[in-house]
Amino acid sequence: MGTMFMCKTVLKHMIRQKKGSIVNIGSVVGLKGNAGQTVYSASKAGLIGFTKSLAKEMAPKGITVNVIAPGFVRTDMTSEIVKPMPEELIPLKRIGSPDEIAEAVHFLANASYITGEVLLCDGGLHLVL
Incomplete structure (x- = not known):
């Protein structure tokens, strides 16, 4: 719910400016699922669906919406x-760092021709789940 409320708040300003970028944070588990994380997986899958739907609604207004x-x-x-x-x-044989996630967010926040995308930032983990 927090993501939806935050998006609603910032979109008022972005719509007036006819531009903006939202980058939500999901999880590879929202795409692949994981035993023992049913509720977490469902919430992240819902976030991905929310992001894609919002991207469709906001694209005509010049606003991009993506998810890491x-x-x-x-x-x-x-x-x-x-x-x-x-x-x-993990295929890359290491755990990611918060800075690496921040770099992915920065990329999508500045990518004016990408919207509705899920950018996996997982060291290749999705390949083996």
Whole structure:
């Protein structure tokens, strides 16, 4: 719900300006699912659907809407939840960093001809799930 409320708030200004970019943060699990994460997977899948629908609505107004789908990212939360960290599962053999996700967000925020896309930023994890 927070994403929807935030989008509603910023879209008022973007529509007036006839331009803008929204980049939501989803998860590879929203595309692939994961045992033990049913509710999380469903919420992220819903976010992806929301993003695509909003992209269709906002494109004629000059606003792009996309979503980043990270895999494992080294944060305080994942360090406590996932032990040991699953580097061996990931084709690139390492956990992503918050800075790498930020780079993907920056790319989509500045990509004026990309909308309605899901950008996987997961070290190739989606290839093995």
